Amino acid sequence: MKSCTTARAYVAVFVSAAFLWALVLSASPRLHARVHSDANRIEHACAVTFVTSGSYYCGHAPLLSAPVPAARFSKIPALHPFWVQSLFLGARIFEHAPPELA
Numbered sequence: 028m029k030s031c032t033t034a035r036a037y038v039a040v041f042v043s044a045a046f047l048w049a050l051v052l053s054a055s056p057r058l059h060a061r062v063h064s065d066a067n068r069i070e071h072a073c074a075v076t077f078v079t080s081g082s083y084y085c086g087h088a089p090l091l092s093a094p095v096p097a098a099r100f101s102k103i104p105a106l107h108p109f110w111v112q113s114l115f116l117g118a119r120i121f122e123h124a125p126p127e128l129a
Contacts, residue, residue, distance in 0.1 A: 045074075046078075049074045049075050049077075049078045050078060052075040053075050053076075053078045053079040059075050062075075063075075
């Protein structure tokens with residue numbers, strides 16, 4: 028039981044140290060650039076950029092071209108009214124009564 032508690036303590040210390048290191052690197056862009064050579068690029072994503080942005084989402088990669096809508100979906104066909112009989116009218120819900128001597 029003691030080894031489990033010790034392992035949890037080591038994991039907690041390691042995670043806390045890693046988070047503090049990410050905070051230090053987010054406060055110092057030069058130090059972050061020394062750790063990562065591509066830290067100044069837009070598509071660079073690491074724990075430091077997540078901490079700096081304040082979320083785990085850094086955005087989408089930029090599109091090369093705008094999407095072109097498909098030609099087959101450009102026209103909406105005309106809608107025509109159509110009457111559909113209710114399915115419950117033919118169910119005969121009152122056909123069977125409850126048992127007389129229940």
